[in-house]
Amino acid sequence: MAAATTATASPAIGGLSGALRNRALGKLLPLAVLAAVLVPLAVTRWPGTAWPEALTVDLSGPLGGASDWIIDNRDSHPLFLYFFGHVSNAVVLSVRAVYLALLAIGWAGVTAVAGLIAWRAAGLRLALTAAVSFGACGLLGMWVPTMQTLALMIVAVTVSVVLGTLLGLAAGLSDRLHRALRPLLDTMQVLPAFAYLLPVVLIFGIGVPAAVLATVVYAAPPMARLTALGLREADGGVMEAVASLGATGRQRLLTARLPLARAQLLLGLNQTIMMALSMAVIASVIGAGGLGDRVYQALASVDVGAALAAGLPIVLLAVVLDRTTAAAGSGTGRSGPRTGRGASGPGGSGSGPSLTGRLGWAVAAAATVLVIAAGRLTNRLNWPDTWTVEIAGPVDRSVGWMTDHLYSGVPVIGGTADWAGHFTTWILDPLRGGLQTLPWWGVLLTVAALALLIGTWRTALTAVLAMAAIGVLGVWKPSLDTLSQVLAAVAVTLVIGFAAGIAAARGARVEALLRPVLDVFQTLPQFVYLIPVVALFGVGRAPAVAAAVVYALPAVIRITTQGLRQVDPAALESARSLGATSGQQLRHVQLPLAGAALLLALNQGVVLVLAVVIIGGLVGGGALGYDVVYGLAQGDLATGLVAGAAIVCLGLMLDRVTQPTERRVSTRKVA
Numbered sequence: 001m002a003a004a005t006t007a008t009a010s011p012a013i014g015g016l017s018g019a020l021r022n023r024a025l026g027k028l029l030p031l032a033v034l035a036a037v038l039v040p041l042a043v044t045r046w047p048g049t050a051w052p053e054a055l056t057v058d059l060s061g062p063l064g065g066a067s068d069w070i071i072d073n074r075d076s077h078p079l080f081l082y083f084f085g086h087v088s089n090a091v092v093l094s095v096r097a098v099y100l101a102l103l104a105i106g107w108a109g110v111t112a113v114a115g116l117i118a119w120r121a122a123g124l125r126l127a128l129t130a131a132v133s134f135g136a137c138g139l140l141g142m143w144v145p146t147m148q149t150l151a152l153m154i155v156a157v158t159v160s161v162v163l164g165t166l167l168g169l170a171a172g173l174s175d176r177l178h179r180a181l182r183p184l185l186d187t188m189q190v191l192p193a194f195a196y197l198l199p200v201v202l203i204f205g206i207g208v209p210a211a212v213l214a215t216v217v218y219a220a221p222p223m224a225r226l227t228a229l230g231l232r233e234a235d236g237g238v239m240e241a242v243a244s245l246g247a248t249g250r251q252r253l254l255t256a257r258l259p260l261a262r263a264q265l266l267l268g269l270n271q272t273i274m275m276a277l278s279m280a281v282i283a284s285v286i287g288a289g290g291l292g293d294r295v296y297q298a299l300a301s302v303d304v305g306a307a308l309a310a311g312l313p314i315v316l317l318a319v320v321l322d323r324t325t326a327a328a329g330s331g332t333g334r335s336g337p338r339t340g341r342g343a344s345g346p347g348g349s350g351s352g353p354s355l356t357g358r359l360g361w362a363v364a365a366a367a368t369v370l371v372i373a374a375g376r377l378t379n380r381l382n383w384p385d386t387w388t389v390e391i392a393g394p395v396d397r398s399v400g401w402m403t404d405h406l407y408s409g410v411p412v413i414g415g416t417a418d419w420a421g422h423f424t425t426w427i428l429d430p431l432r433g434g435l436q437t438l439p440w441w442g443v444l445l446t447v448a449a450l451a452l453l454i455g456t457w458r459t460a461l462t463a464v465l466a467m468a469a470i471g472v473l474g475v476w477k478p479s480l481d482t483l484s485q486v487l488a489a490v491a492v493t494l495v496i497g498f499a500a501g502i503a504a505a506r507g508a509r510v511e512a513l514l515r516p517v518l519d520v521f522q523t524l525p526q527f528v529y530l531i532p533v534v535a536l537f538g539v540g541r542a543p544a545v546a547a548a549v550v551y552a553l554p555a556v557i558r559i560t561t562q563g564l565r566q567v568d569p570a571a572l573e574s575a576r577s578l579g580a581t582s583g584q585q586l587r588h589v590q591l592p593l594a595g596a597a598l599l600l601a602l603n604q605g606v607v608l609v610l611a612v613v614i615i616g617g618l619v620g621g622g623a624l625g626y627d628v629v630y631g632l633a634q635g636d637l638a639t640g641l642v643a644g645a646a647i648v649c650l651g652l653m654l655d656r657v658t659q660p661t662e663r664r665v666s667t668r669k670v671a
Helices: 002-045 060-073 078-122 124-139 143-173 175-190 193-204 208-232 236-244 249-260 262-286 290-300 304-330 357-377 392-405 416-437 440-454 457-472 476-506 508-521 526-537 541-565 569-577 582-593 595-619 623-634 637-658
Strands: none
Touching: 002 440, 060 193, 060 637, 078 124, 078 143, 078 193, 078 208, 078 304, 078 357, 124 143, 124 304, 143 175, 143 208, 143 249, 143 262, 143 290, 143 304, 175 208, 193 208, 193 262, 193 595, 193 623, 193 637, 208 249, 208 262, 249 262, 262 290, 262 304, 262 526, 262 623, 290 304, 290 526, 290 595, 304 392, 304 526, 392 526, 416 476, 416 526, 416 541, 440 457, 440 637, 457 476, 457 637, 476 508, 476 541, 476 582, 476 595, 476 623, 476 637, 508 541, 526 541, 526 595, 541 595, 569 582, 582 595, 595 623, 595 637, 623 637
C-alpha cells in the first residue's frame, strides 16, 4: 500500500517539482543573459578576483575630518549647544535621577517593588522568583551595577515606548505613513546591535547619553510595529458598530482600537524591554556602565569568573522582566508559544493573585511603602557587604581545571580546544579562503541569483547593491571573513534546529522538554552567550560561531515546530488514508507545506547569527566585529564607521536573499 501511495503521489510531486524548476529557470534566464553581457566587460576592465581598487572609495579622510570637526565644535557650535547638548543633559539627568531614586528606596524597597509587581502580574510564584533574583544580584556583589543597568533601562524603555507608540499610531491610522515607515522598520530590524553604536558615538561621544540613545533606536521599532499591527487588525465588526453609534475618530481610537489592541501593545512592551536590556548590556562598550561594563572588562581580560559573576544578574534580570511583561500581556500569567526572542511561555505561572483590581494594587503599594520606610528607618539602604558570595575565584579555578583536563588530550573524543581547532581548520578556514578567492563578480552574481529565486528583481537589485557597497567601502575581505562565519554558523544552526523542530512537532514529550530551555535561552541578551563559550573554547572564531549557534537555535526550533504543526490536518489525514508512512508524511506533506515557515526560520537564523558573530569580535572573532570594537576602543571612528556601514550592508543583503517576497512580521523582535 505504501508503494502504491508513493507511486500515486510521484506524478503530482514530479509535476510540482517541474513547475518550480520552470519558474526558477524563467527567473534566472534573464540574469544569465545579463551576466553573459556584463561579466566579460567587467573582467576585461577590472581583471583579478579581488574587488577592484578603482571601484573603492577611501572614506577614512572624510570620516576622520568629520569626526575631528565634531570633536572641535562640540562645545561651541549652535547645533550641539542648543539641541544635542540639551538632549545629552536631559538623558544624563534622567538616568541619574532614576539611579538615585533606586538607591534611595534601598535594596529591600527595590526587591519589594519587583516582587509586588510580579505578583500583581502573574501570581505568587513569579513574585518569589523576582524577589529571589534581585536578592541573588546582591549576593553576587553586583547590586550597584544592577541598579545602574536598571536605571538606564527604565529611561531607555520609557522613551522607546513613547516614541514607538507614536510611530505605531501614525502607521496604524494612516496607510501612507504605514507604507513609508514599513521599509525603514524592516531594515532596522535586521541590523546587528553593533551597527547602532557608532553613529551615536560620533555625535554624543562615549558615555551614558550615547548608550541610552542607541538603546532607544534599537528598542523602539518593535513597539512601533506591534502598535501599528494591533490598530490595523482591530475587529472590523466592532469598529463598524462604534462608528454607527456616531463616535468621532478620537473616540473610536480610545474606546475601541486601543482596547482591542491591548495584547499587541503589551507584547510590544515586552519586546521593547527585552531588546533594551540586550542593547543596554552591549552598549557597555560605549560607556553605558553597569553590569555590561563588568562583563566587557572581564571578557577583555579573559576573566571568566568575573564575567560570570556579572553575567548571572543579567540573566536573572532578563528572566524576571520577560516573565512579568509576558504575563501582563496574556492577562493570565501564561503566554502562548513564541516564534521569536522575548515574550516567553509559561514560567510565571502559578496561582493568580487573590486580590484583584484597585484593592490589590492598594495593598501592594502599602506593603511597598512599609518596606521602604523600614529600610530607611534602619539605615539599611545599601546591600550589606557581609551578605555577598564571591564566585569568581571558584569559577576561575574550575576554568583552570578545564584548561588542564578538557581543553585537549581527552582520549578518543579530544578536548574542547581540539574541537574548536578542528572546526576552524576544516570548516572556517576553507570557507573563508573559498569566498575570498571567488571573483568579485561571481559573488555578486550568486547574491543576485539567490535573491531572485525567492524574491523579485527589486529584491535582487537591493541585495547586489548592498554587497557592492561593501566593496566600495574597501572592506571586501573582512566582510567575506564575517560572511564565512555566518554561513558556517547558519549551517550548524539549521541542522540542529530543523532536527529538534521536527522532533518537537512530532512528539509532545520532546516539546515539553525543550520548552523551558528555549524559554530561558530566548530571554538572554546576546552578550551573555560569550561567557560560556570563552570558558569552554577560549578565544577565536570558533567560539564566536558557537555563541551565534546557541543564540539563534531557539528561534529556528520554534518556527520549525510551529510551521510543521500548522500544516493542514486534512492533508495529513489524506496521506494517512493512502497508507503513507510517518517518514513519507514528513517528506512529502509536512515539509513541502511548511516551506514558508522553514524559509522564515532560515531568515531569522541568518539575522540572529550575524548579530552575535559581529559581537564575537570581542572574543577573537576578528573581521568586521573586530574593526568596530577597535574603532570604539581606540577612538578611530573612521575605521569603526566603515565597518559599521559594511555590517549594515551585509545584514541587508543576507535578509534579502533569505526573505520571501511576501514579507512577514519579523519573529526575532515581533513575535
